[in-house]
Amino acid sequence: MTLTIEIVERATDEVRDALNSLVPQLSSRAVAIDNAKLASIIENPSLTLLVARESGAILGTLTLAVFPIPSGEIAMIEDVVVDESARGLGAGEALVTAAIAHAASLGAREVDLTSRPLRKAANALYQKIGFVQRETNVYRFFIES
Numbered sequence: 001m002t003l004t005i006e007i008v009e010r011a012t013d014e015v016r017d018a019l020n021s022l023v024p025q026l027s028s029r030a031v032a033i034d035n036a037k038l039a040s041i042i043e044n045p046s047l048t049l050l051v052a053r054e055s056g057a058i059l060g061t062l063t064l065a066v067f068p069i070p071s072g073e074i075a076m077i078e079d080v081v082v083d084e085s086a087r088g089l090g091a092g093e094a095l096v097t098a099a100i101a102h103a104a105s106l107g108a109r110e111v112d113l114t115s116r117p118l119r120k121a122a123n124a125l126y127q128k129i130g131f132v133q134r135e136t137n138v139y140r141f142f143i144e145s
């Protein structure tokens with residue numbers, strides 16, 4: 001097994017197709033992305049798109065957001081997903097660990113993420129890595145379109 005984690009630097013059809021296969025496994029509401037949207041993510045200086053590869057094939061991804069606010073630096077991990085056929089092999093842990101290291105290299109002192117309690121594997125993964133639960137209320141405002 002040759003699992004590697006890499007930062008996506010270019011918007012290629014391969015990465016677009018991989019994301020369009022992976023992200024629906026995370027959210028049934030996911031909208032397919034095109035190369036322009038992928039490029040806008042890659043070029044956004046606050047975002048780092050990571051992929052996990054096994055024998056060259058992309059089998060997982062996450063997105064790290066790191067940006068400044070007046071009180072410091074926010075670092076957040078989003079859209080963590082590993083292909084159903086490749087779970088349990090360490091890709092999720094390798095992705096999150098790499099994202100933490102990258103956030104640290106950018107000056108972040110803490111990394112946040114959220115995960116619904118129903119996501120048993122994800123919650124176990126984050127706790128294994130060392131994430132601790134914060135006492136805070138998570139709110140969402142739905143903007144009608």
Ligand SMILES: CC(C)(COP(=O)(O)OP(=O)(O)OC[C@H]1O[C@@H](n2cnc3c(N)ncnc32)[C@H](O)[C@@H]1OP(=O)(O)O)[C@@H](O)C(=O)NCCC(=O)NCCS
Nearest residue numbers: 080081082087088089090091092093115121122124125128
């Ligand atoms: C969560 C997810 C990314 C984990 O990826 P993965 O590559 O399968 O995880 P890993 O193989 O790196 O597992 C690392 C650790 O996570 C935990 N874990 C992984 N799968 C688990 C499962 N099915 N049940 C319980 N714990 C699990 C374990 O602690 C494991 O460590 P161990 O192997 O020493 O027991 C993957 O299951 C997934 O994509 N799920 C669907 C999407 C999702 O829920 N994403 C998270 C959104 S917040």
